[in-house]
Amino acid sequence: METPAQDTAHMARAVELAAHGRGGTSPNPVVGCVILDAHHDVAGEGFHARAGGPHAEIVALRQAGERARGGTAYVTLEPCDHTGRTGPCSQALLAAGVGRVVIAVADPNPEAAGGAARLRAHGVTVETGVLAEQAEQVNAEWLTFARLGRPHVTWKYAATLDGRSAAADGTSQWITSPEARADVHRLRARSDAIVAGIGTVLADDPRLTARTPGLPERPILRVVVDSAARTPPAARVLDGAAPTLVAIADGTRTDLKADLLRLPRHDDGLDLRRLLAELAARDVVSVFLEGGPTLAGSFLRQGLVDRVVAYVAPALLGSGAAALGDAGVRTIAGAHRFAFDDVSAIGPDLRLIARPAPAPRREK
Structure with a gap:
């Protein structure tokens, strides 16, 4: 023995x-x-x-x-x-x-x-x-996925030392190094779906694909959270390089030629729990969230972020967009608390990986 x-x-x-x-x-x-x-x-x-x-x-x-x-x-x-x-x-x-x-x-x-x-x-x-x-x-x-009936959500963002994800003029390419961006593609390649908000699509026109030399390609679902169906028909996310799903609000009229998912709309945006349930029904086990600060805040408010991967560049902007929008926190006691799993140097940048910290035990 x-x-x-x-x-x-x-x-x-x-x-x-x-x-x-x-x-x-x-x-x-x-x-x-x-x-x-x-x-x-x-x-x-x-x-x-x-x-x-x-x-x-x-x-x-x-x-x-x-x-x-x-x-x-x-x-x-x-x-x-x-x-x-x-x-x-x-x-x-x-x-x-x-x-x-x-x-x-x-x-x-x-x-x-x-x-x-x-x-x-x-x-x-x-x-x-x-x-x-x-x-x-x-x-x-x-x-x-097995316990909660929804995909696991990893929120990834890139920011400067002062937490800015874009400069005052809206430019955001590139905050981090080529090494960090290559690392992002490796993490994307391990996910079943990449989710972004319409703000990111309009600002950056991303492809939302995983380009990882040496690794076999597999279909990764691209999801755009776009309540008003503003995704441009010529957007690269609709280029056919990978399947794409556009989540829009119930009742929205659109001529957009895409796979549309209609979701209920609440005061703080589309029903993200319903979105994740629909993705789970499509056997999506893991989601890589690359939306902007507004969408990230919505996921956090609803308790739907299971891991954070932050790439921090050794740079300061002093103004510009913050990496995270309204996450429903009104006082320090309500902060979303995380525990670090890993801190690594990726080129000149730092990669921080954290997951929600367990709730503190109350003394009896």
């Missing part, structure tokens, strides 16, 4: 493997698996690389072969117990004779859950919760 320290080390490797699947598995989760033989040596490793392809457990079991019998499997997500495009991983682990399975996170999908119970029912030792927080982070997009 492995020690807790060994369990942690092997699960850390499984989490590392899971990360290799980012950007290729949607609408499935990213999963990593490490299998030890009966002598506690690594016999197989695997990760889920693409939707419809073999799951992490299957890849690792194939590599391990007969050495899996009597061994231990470390899996970042509970092995599935249903037949979809592939068979149940719980059955594959049983057929291989694995004697112990260590799981980081339980599967919240009721259609696929139950693998741990099946394994236990057949005499396999099952332990859960090892490196759960790390496994949750690497699979945050899919877990949000």
Whole structure:
């Protein structure tokens, strides 16, 4: 039997493997698996690389072969117990004779859950919760999708040291360096949809595509939040390079030739929860929000930002547009609080990655 320290080390490797699947598995989760033989040596490793392809457990079991019998499997997500495009991983682990399975996170999908119970029912030792927080982070997009029924939302912005996203004359290209912009494209490529507001479309005429040399292209949905249907017919976001959805308000008259999604309109704009629900129905697991300050503020007001990626350039403007508009905060006590996950130098700029901080516990 492995020690807790060994369990942690092997699960850390499984989490590392899971990360290799980012950007290729949607609408499935990213999963990593490490299998030890009966002598506690690594016999197989695997990760889920693409939707419809073999799951992490299957890849690792194939590599391990007969050495899996009597061994231990470390899996970042509970092995599935249903037949979809592939068979149940719980059955594959049983057929291989694995004697112990260590799981980081339980599967919240009721259609696929139950693998741990099946394994236990057949005499396999099952332990859960090892490196759960790390496994949750690497699979945050899919877990949000599975638990909340909406896509995970990452808000990205670029700003100067004094928080300006554009100069006083409206110019914003380029605040950050080529290295930072290349990094943005890598993050875009891992998302299922890129969302921008009509203000950004009118000001910058972006393509909202992911240009990542060396990485395989996949269709990324472009979404324009445009309540009054002001998107110009010649806008680059309608160039056919990728599918595009334009979200407009119910009752808006338009001749715009585009895939239109009509949404209810509230006092603070279109119903963004409804937008995300509609995207989830299209198997959009992750959203990369690149809207301007107004749209970002709307998402924050409604509690719909799951991660912030900020690129901060070593420059000062002193005036011009702020990176964030009205986020519904009237006093410091109401600030949207985040916790940093990563701070990295990207060329001459800094990239800050943060997620909502858990609510402080109240003393009883």
